[in-house]
Amino acid sequence: MKLAQLVGQRLKEAPREAGTPSHVYLLRGGYARPVAAGIFTLLPLARKVTAKIEAIIRREMNRIGGQEVLMPVVLPEELWHESGRASDVGAELLRFRDRNDKPMVLAMTHEEAVCQIARSEIFSYRQLPCMLYQIQRKYRDEARPRAGLIRVREFSMKDAYSFHASQEDLEHYYQQAHQAYERIFQRVGLTDVVSIQSDTGMMGGAVSHEFMALASCGEDTLLMSPDGSYRANREVATAAHSFSREEPLPLEKVHTPGKQTIEQVAEFLGADKQRTGKAVFYLDADKKLVYAMVRGDFEVNESKLRKHLGTLRLEPADEGAIRAAGAEPGYASPMDIAQDKARMVIDPSVAESSNLIVGANEPDYHYRNFNYSRDVKEAEIADIATVRPGDPCPVTGEPLLEKRGIEVGNIFQLGEKYSRPMQCTYLDEQGREKFLLMGCYGIGVGRTMAAVMEQSHDDYGPVWPMSIAPFQVHLCALNSRKPEVREAADRLYQQLQEAEVEVIYDDRNEKAGFMFSDADLIGAPLRLVVSPKTLAQGQVEFKTRDGSEKAMFEQEQAVAEICKRVEAALNYST
RNA sequence: CGGGACGUAGCGCAGUCUGGCAGCGCGUUUGACUGGGGGUCAAAAGGUCGCGAGUUCGAAUCUCGCCGUCCCGACCA
Numbered sequence: 001m002k003l004a005q006l007v008g009q010r011l012k013e014a015p016r017e018a019g020t021p022s023h024v025y026l027l028r029g030g031y032a033r034p035v036a037a038g039i040f041t042l043l044p045l046a047r048k049v050t051a052k053i054e055a056i057i058r059r060e061m062n063r064i065g066g067q068e069v070l071m072p073v074v075l076p077e078e079l080w081h082e083s084g085r086a087s088d089v090g091a092e093l094l095r096f097r098d099r100n101d102k103p104m105v106l107a108m109t110h111e112e113a114v115c116q117i118a119r120s121e122i123f124s125y126r127q128l129p130c131m132l133y134q135i136q137r138k139y140r141d142e143a144r145p146r147a148g149l150i151r152v153r154e155f156s157m158k159d160a161y162s163f164h165a166s167q168e169d170l171e172h173y174y175q176q177a178h179q180a181y182e183r184i185f186q187r188v189g190l191t192d193v194v195s196i197q198s199d200t201g202m203m204g205g206a207v208s209h210e211f212m213a214l215a216s217c218g219e220d221t222l223l224m225s226p227d228g229s230y231r232a233n234r235e236v237a238t239a240a241h242s243f244s245r246e247e248p249l250p251l252e253k254v255h256t257p258g259k260q261t262i263e264q265v266a267e268f269l270g271a272d273k274q275r276t277g278k279a280v281f282y283l284d285a286d287k288k289l290v291y292a293m294v295r296g297d298f299e300v301n302e303s304k305l306r307k308h309l310g311t312l313r314l315e316p317a318d319e320g321a322i323r324a325a326g327a328e329p330g331y332a333s334p335m336d337i338a339q340d341k342a343r344m345v346i347d348p349s350v351a352e353s354s355n356l357i358v359g360a361n362e363p364d365y366h367y368r369n370f371n372y373s374r375d376v377k378e379a380e381i382a383d384i385a386t387v388r389p390g391d392p393c394p395v396t397g398e399p400l401l402e403k404r405g406i407e408v409g410n411i412f413q414l415g416e417k418y419s420r421p422m423q424c425t426y427l428d429e430q431g432r433e434k435f436l437l438m439g440c441y442g443i444g445v446g447r448t449m450a451a452v453m454e455q456s457h458d459d460y461g462p463v464w465p466m467s468i469a470p471f472q473v474h475l476c477a478l479n480s481r482k483p484e485v486r487e488a489a490d491r492l493y494q495q496l497q498e499a500e501v502e503v504i505y506d507d508r509n510e511k512a513g514f515m516f517s518d519a520d521l522i523g524a525p526l527r528l529v530v531s532p533k534t535l536a537q538g539q540v541e542f543k544t545r546d547g548s549e550k551a552m553f554e555q556e557q558a559v560a561e562i563c564k565r566v567e568a569a570l571n572y573s574t
Numbered sequence: 575c576g577g578g579a580c581g582u583a584g585c586g587c588a589g590u591c592u593g594g595c596a597g598c599g600c601g602u603u604u605g606a607c608u609g610g611g612g613g614u615c616a617a618a619a620g621g622u623c624g625c626g627a628g629u630u631c632g633a634a635u636c637u638c639g640c641c642g643u644c645c646c647g648a649c650c651a
Contacts, residue, residue, distance in 0.1 A: 014585085017645095442651065514611080514612045
C-alpha cells in the first residue's frame with residue numbers, strides 16, 4: 001500500500017475533543033472519525049488493527065472448543081421480557097418499533113438470543129459442554145460516551161456463551177476461558193492486564209472476573225495488594241479493618257446548631273471523623289427507603305449496597321422520602337427510624353465501633369456515645385463501605401494500592417440465570433430434564449485496540465506490537481524525485497510485498513520530517529529509510545519504532561532481516 | 575440526569591465584550607526552490623459563522639428558543 005492513497009488524513013494538531021492519548025492518536029493518525037457522540041467509523045488503519053485482534057481472539061476461542069456464530073443486532077423486545085431483563089435495564093437499551101409496530105431492541109448483549117438457539121438446538125447431555133461465540137456489534141445507549149473508543153455507544157464485541165451439565169464442568173471451563181483470555185491479551189500486546197474480582201451487575205450470576213488493562217485514563221478503579229495477590233474492582237473490594245471497642249458510655253444529646261455534614265459536626269465537636277457515624281439515604285427499585293450507615297471517614301459503596309439489597313437500582317433519596325420514614329435530614333438517627341418504612345443497613349465500621357457521634361433525629365442536635373449493639377434493635381449488618389487506598393488488604397494485610405484500569409474483557413459464571421427463565425433444558429443420563437448451566441465471556445475489540453494505544457505510545461504516536469500493527473514495515477523514500485532513490489525504494493517495496501510482508505510505502509515528494517511524523521503516527525514496528533545518503537553507501541537504514549535499534553543494511557539483507565523479525569514476532573507459542 | 579465549557583474553512587484558533595467587507599496558522603491544489611524530524615517563495619481552491627426566530631438601516635457579534643460536542647459527577651456486561 002502506498003501512503004499517498006491511504007484514506008485517513010494525518011493531522012498535525014489534535015481535535016479539541018480528544019483528551020486521552022488513544023483518542024488523540026486515533027484522530028491524529030487517521031484511524032477513526034466520530035459520527036456522533038460515542039459512534040465512530042473505523043478507517044482502514046483501525047480496521048486493520050481490529051481485524052488482527054479479532055483473528056487472535058478467533059484462534060484462541062477455537063482452541064477452547066468455540067464454535068463461531070452470528071446473531072442479529074436487532075432483536076424482538078419480547079425475548080428480553082422472557083429473560084426478565086426488559087424491566088431491569090433502563091435507557092441503555094435502545095427500544096423502537098418496526099413498521100408493524102412490533103417492539104424491537106438493539107442488542108446490548110446476546111444472552112437472550114443465544115438462549116433461543118440453545119433451547120432449539122441443545123437437547124442432550126451428549127452435546128455438552130459446548131461453547132458458541134460471535135464477533136458482533138452491540139449498541140448501548142450510554143449516558144456519557146467518553147475517551148474516544150474507550151467508552152462508546154456502538155461497538156464490536158466478542159461474546160461467548162458456554163453450556164454445561166454441571167457446576168464442576170462450568171467451573172472447569174471458566175478456568176479454560178480465563179487462560180484463553182490471558183493468552184489473548186498477551187498476544188495483542190497488552191502488557192499490564194490483571195483479572196480482578198468484579199460485580200456481576202446486570203449480568204447476574206455468582207462469579208465473575210474483569211480483565212483490566214492498567215492505564216491512567218481507565219474508568220474503573222482497582223485495589224491491589226502490593227504483591228498482586230489480591231486484586232478487586234473498587235465496586236466489590238473489601239478491606240481487613242479492625243475496629244476498636246471501648247466501654248459504652250451513656251448517650252448524651254448535644255446541641256450542634258446548623259451542623260449537618262460530617263465535617264461540620266466533627267469540627268464543631270472537636271472529634272475525629274472516625275468518631276462519627278454517617279447516614280446516607282437511598283430509594284431502591286421499589287422506591288422503598290434505604291438507610292445506609294458507615295463510619296464518618298468512610299463512603300457508602302453503592303455497588304456493594306445494591307448487591308446486599310438484591311436490587312439493581314438505587315437513587316439518592318430526597319428530603320421528603322427521608323422525612324416520610326420519620327428521619328430528620330442532616331440529623332438522622334439510627335435509633336428512630338420507622339422499621340416498617342425503611343431498610344437499615346449498617347456497616348461493620350459502625351456496628352463494631354463504640355461511642356460514635358450520630359444524629360439525634362431533630363434539627364440541630366446530635367448524640368454522643370452511640371453504640372450499635374446497645375442502641376439499635378433491628379438492622380442488617382453488611383460491608384457497604386468503599387475501600388480506600390492504604391486500607392489493609394484482606395489477604396496480606398498490607399496497605400492496598402489504587403490503580404485505574406480499562407475493562408477490556410470479562411467472564412461470568414451465569415449458572416441458570418438465563419436458562420431457567422428462558423426454559424433452556426436438556427435431558428441428563430437418567431432422562432431427567434434439567435436447566436443448562438451457562439457461562440459468558442466478553443471482550444471489547446475496539447476498546448482493546450485503544451487500550452494497547454494507551455499502554456504503548458510515545459510523544460509522536462502509537463508504538464504497535466507486531467501482532468496487531470496496521471502495517472509491519474514503513475518504507476520511506478526520502479528525496480524520491482532522485483531516480484536512484486525511487487528505483488531502490490520501488491525495488492524494496494516490491495521485494496517486501498513478494499515476501500508477503502505488510503508494507504506501507506511513502507514515496508511522496510515530501511520533507512523528511514513530514515514523512516517521519518506520518519510514520520510515527522502510523523506506528524509500524526519496523527522502518528526502512530532509503531535516501532541519497534544511505535544509497536551513497538549502497539545501503540538502507542533500518543529502525544525500530546520503539547527507538548531501541550538502528551542499523552544500516554544492504555538491500556537484500558534488509559529484506560531478509562525484516563522477514564526474519566516479522567516471522568519471529570508472529571511465531572507465537574504457548 | 576445534575577454541574578461546567580465550547581460550536582467561525584478539513585484541523586487548530588482570532589474576531590463576539592463595544593453590531594459595519596469573513597480572518598490567521600496548518601493541511602489541500604499548481605509551480606519553483608529545498609532535501610534526515612511537519613522547510614521557503616509565489617499563486618489558488620475551500621465558509622448556510624451549529625439551527626430557528628427576534629431586535630436593527632445592517633447581526634458571527636445583541637435577545638429568546640432549540641440542537642450538537644467535550645469535560646466532571648450520577649449511571650454503566
